[in-house]
Amino acid sequence: MHFDFTLEEIQTRNGILDKLLDIAFDAAIIIDKDERIIYCSKGSIELVNSKKADIIGTHISAIDSESPFEQVLKSGKHETGVMVIINGRKCMTNLIPIISGGKVIGVLGMVLFQSLTNLKNILASMTQYTESEFKNIYDIIARVDSNYTFNDYIGESRLIKDMLKECRRASKTNYPVLIIGETGTGKEILANGFHSENMKSFTPFIKINCTAIPDDLLESELFGYEKGAFTGAVAAKKGKFELAANGAILLDEIGDMNLRLQSKLLRVLEEKEYERIGGNKLLPLNSRVFAATNRDLRELCRQGKFREDLYYRLNTIEIKVPPLRARKEDIPLLVKHFIHKNQLDISLSKDALEILSQYDWPGNVRELRNVVNRLSINYDEKLIGAEQVMQIIPHNAELPYDTATKYQLNSLAAENSLETQEKNIIINALKYCNYNISSAAKELKISRATLYNKIRKYNIILNKQILLKKNFV
Ligand SMILES: Nc1ncnc2c1ncn2[C@@H]1O[C@H](COP(=O)(O)OP(=O)(O)OP(=O)(O)O)[C@@H](O)[C@H]1O
Ligand SMILES: [Mg+2]
Structure with a gap:
């Protein structure tokens, strides 16, 4: 397979080519015979997180040092399904030689799947197999599917900047990381990011949710088992630790793990080896361990529901993810x-x-x-x-401040602007007075009309029934 057009044609046809390549592939790049980039699609600009002007003219190795461009230039033979890491993302690429007058004059590099998750979804939708029937393929893809980087963690607030700085620093080490934060704060993205950040090759990232799996199953999922280890163990099975060999494992919702398994996990973390259930061969623990939870582990320790020694083992690096x-x-x-x-x-x-x-x-x-x-x-x-x-x-x-008290009315964060402070005082007064406008106005020592004006000015949301009753909307 090859393309047959001149480099001039590529450049003059750029308008059409741009659109075609943008639509057809997650990212596309064309290099000339000196391996300089002469074309890059919108997707590739996003992928390498740079400007078009900075990409055009540079040597391909500056943005993709892994794809075998040089080899394709030399051999004139296409390379397909090449797995590479570009800017921390695992991608699948195809490289096609561009041949003119019998000579290789360039290479078109196309990223087919910028996220292997897309590939997984496509595979699933193309077949009628259920997820469990499809398990082998899923297992393979799951092993290389950690496509989030820290750049995917969106946020520019001071809290997030500081947190990401801490993450980037910590990602250079190999210590366990405990990620604590409320549900939906992006703990999994961060764990993925850690893995991508110091990923040198295609190492697995394996995730296990300790809540979703019943206690007795969790142990065999984690450590695997030998044939005949228990009734139903008709064949040996690798556990998640084994699948995560040389890569990383995320123990999600660790706060829900039972005490017996916590003891076993602690032992494994300390001794850095484990056995399959029913087995007698020691296997090395050589994966980086991440744990995540939305529960207060210190409190669980106090209540005797979480082993303190395990907590201290896991929290060598502790990342606290702020709520939104x-x-x-x-x-x-x-x-x-x-x-x-x-x-x-x-x-x-x-x-x-x-x-x-x-x-x-x-x-x-x-x-x-x-x-x-x-x-x-x-x-x-x-x-x-x-x-x-x-x-x-x-x-x-409708009103975020649920327990407004007189104390809160008087002690609002001083760093806010005057307007924000005024708005917060009004919101709290309304809440304190159970949305009664007259009482709130009295509390604030302003007239009802002034209060209404301020509610409008600051777009304060009242309980919807009240809004309707007072014909306020
Ligand atoms: N900072 C962020 N930037 C972009 N998307 C985010 C961010 N945080 C969370 N999300 C979005 O929220 C979804 C949930 O994130 P994630 O699964 O990492 O949360 P979690 O903290 O692990 O939640 P849970 O405790 O419920 O498992 C993500 O798939 C993503 O769409
Ligand atoms: Mg999660």
Whole structure:
């Protein structure tokens, strides 16, 4: 297989080529016979996270040192299904020689699957097999499928910048990492990011959810078993630790692991070896261990539900992921990210964003992602306003400050701007007075009319029933 056109033709046909290559492949690059990049598609610019002007003219090794471009230039033979890591992402590429007048004059490199998850989904949709029937393929893909990097963790707030800095520093070591954070805060993305960051080759990243699997099964899932180890063990099976050999394992929801298995895990972590159930061969533990939880492990230790010694083993590096409500300045960026990522044809008004930032986000970024998706499905308008957002955000969330007290009225964060402080004081007063406008106005020592004006000015969301009753919307 090869292409037959001149380099001039490629350049003059760029307009058409651009579009074709953008649509056809996750990323595409063309090099000339000196291995200089003469063409890069939109996808490839995103993949290497650089500017087109900086990519054109550079040597291919500057952005992709792994794909065998040189080999294809020399041999004139295409290479397909090559697995490479570009900018921390595992990709599958095809390299096709460009031949003119019988001579190889360049190579077209195409990234077929920028995320192997896409490949997994395609394979699943192409067949009628169930996931378990498909298990072998899934296992293979799962072993190389950690396509998140730290760059995929969206957020520019101080809290996130500091956290990512800590992660990047810690990723250079091989110590266990404990990632603590509420549900939906992106713990799994971070664990993936750690793995991608110091990944030198295709090493496996294996995940196991300690809550989803019943206690007795969890042990055999983790350590594997020999044939006949227990009733039903008709054939030997590798455990997750074995699958994760030389790579990484994420013990997700570690707080839910039972005490007996915690003891066994501790022993394995200390001795760095283990056996399959029913086996007598010692296997080395040579994978990096990540643990994640949304539970308060210290409190579980106090209650005797989590072994303190295991906690200290796992938390050599402890990453605390802040909840979304503690970094609301990231909300507009995240909204933009999900709109772009999911190719949604909407944008949010300033008011709509303001309302999103008043909500408490118990489901954190995952919940925000779902809200953005629902906004794009539920409405025909392209510009989403405050009202639409109010209809989508869960009902009990209309006012984020649930336990306003007189004390809180007087002690608001001093670093906020005067306007934000005023707005927060009003929200708390309303909550404190159970949304009774007259009482809140009295509490604030302002007239009802002034209070209404300020509610309008700051776009404060009142309980919807009250809004309707007072004909306020
Ligand atoms: N910082 C972020 N940037 C981009 N997307 C994010 C971020 N945090 C979370 N998400 C989104 O939320 C989803 C859930 O993230 P993830 O599975 O990592 O959360 P988690 O903390 O492991 O949650 P749980 O405790 O429920 O398992 C992701 O698939 C992604 O879509
Ligand atoms: Mg998770």
